[in-house]
Amino acid sequence: MRAGPCLRSTLLTTLFCYGAALALAWRGQKALPPPIGLYDQSSGGDDEAGESRTTQRLLQTKDSYIAEYGFQNFNRHWLQVQYQAPKTAYGVYCDGFGYAKDDLDAIDAWHNKARQGAYKFAISAKKTQAQLDAAMAKLKAERDKKVADYLASRGFKLRPGGIVMADVPHIVRRSAEPLRPLAMAFERIAVAKSYDSESLVGSVAAMAQTALHYRIPPVLEDGRHTAGIMPPLKALVRGWGDCDTKTGLLASVLANWPHMRMVGIAVPGHYLMGVLRIPAKGDAFVEYQGLQYVLIEPAGPAWLPPGTVGEDTLPKLQAAEGFAIEPFFDAQG
Template identity: 30%
Template sequence: MTSSDMAIHMSPHTSSCASSRSSAVLRAVLLCLAWFAQPVAGNEQGAEVDEDRSAVAASADTTAQNRYWGQPTTDGRYRVSTRFRNFDGQTIALGFDLATAESRRSLSEFGVDDRELDALMRLCRQAMACDQATYDGYTTRYYREHALRLTADPGRASRLSVDVPAVVLRNRSRVRPLTDALRRAAAERGQNGDWMIKTAMTLVQTALPYKKPVAQLEGRSLLGFYPPAFALERGYGDCDTKSALLAAMLLDLGERRVVGLHVPGHYLLGLDRRPEADEAFITHQGRPFVLVEAAGPAMRGLGDVSMRTRGALARNDGLRVDPMF
């Protein structure tokens, strides 16, 4: 189980809200749904980080010079500055302001809050008939609206995981202060879209520190994941958080077709382009997608993935493609 994956144990009992017994059943169901208070076990995402020691060692001098810092302003914004080196060895300094309200909105529309589930239970109790199926319908819709996938396998506990494409598409416009700063930097240097894409990759890989997001914040379960706008404010993330941030940036920069790729214990991206020699890629809908690492801290170019990821691709082991277009 990765940090963005949790089990839910649902009560199979059905009843009507017309009796006091049914109210007790619904309270029991809600307690069963209090999965978000449990710690996550078996987190494997960190296994990908620092795996390729030669790549990390080669980038040690570069990453040591990279910085990402921010502070709130008096007008409700969050001012970020970052300094890093790109693949061409250029030192890039960017500054941009985030709207704190947008960052908070990105958080409120993601994850699970027990107070919101309480409100769903009250809403269900007010209905003419409120059995288990009705309540399950409320909660399933709630998960979908909060960018979560509910997977139910026969004979096993249902599982919640992050719907990364939904999060990316909701946050594409919210990362625009950063992508606008990248556009200005490219214009100043007379550079094109490929330069911006590769510079965005190095920013997320090396300037934004690798750190696992918290499981809960202010009563909301986040499944160990930050939406892109909130990740920019917090200033760190792990592989799926960084991948979602980079995907939102690439889409806003004009990259038309991006996919997410889940391999066991790790998450990365794919870009719709013809692979060069030795670049790792997958084929989706008959088109090649060159793979892109976002986790860092090593600086990895297009198609440069770890041996662990290459092994999963060769075995076709637990792969899932998430189209983001």
């Protein structure tokens, strides 16, 4: 999966055409106003080793959040990227994730009221028990659909048994466009340094692994349930995330490149991803619908190039429980 000059040029043009207006909205002015809050942290390390040398600078102005990251990619090049999010747009984005118990209670209240109404109508209209049962079943199906639709709109999916899980592919699809300016920043670096697509993907992966700290999000924040995942843009602005959060961030950035095909890999207690590429010798990969996807570990803090998984991950992939593969886009290609 190597991108020659023509593909890089086409990619840059595509990103510019689709992302120009959004870049103006999300990046704002080039000259940054004075910060009103600042978090600045560096992780020292040996330049030769590269694994631990990162910088992270998080600040906010009156109108924007700004995240600046410095890190070393797998070409052993020191890279720096910056992302600026207007507070209004950021707030709208964050408000679209997480579900509230009050909202689910409201659906149940509607269901109970509808059941009472159906029962009273059945009595007054002298309906049979079979007709009443059918009406109740229809209301139950409508209630379940309302719950599923609500959760889906908030970035979650409902599994059998009433288990609520984060819908990582859905989160990636919703986050790709807001993160397009960051993808454009990486594309400019790739063109300047004559990177092929493998180096480009590796650069974004290195940022997710090392420049963002590893931390598990709370399951409840600001009155909303999170299922332990943070939406990618929030992770970028805050500077941290866990395995599924960082996977969502990496995939959302990569989703801005044409023909990038990706899958999520859910193993017990862990989440990673794969990108469509012919595996090199020694690469870890999975097969999905007859195609091979090379694995990437976005979680960090280990500095692992694409094709290399953590020492704890491989046994989970080989375990009897197996693993689930989730395509990040329904129609990939």
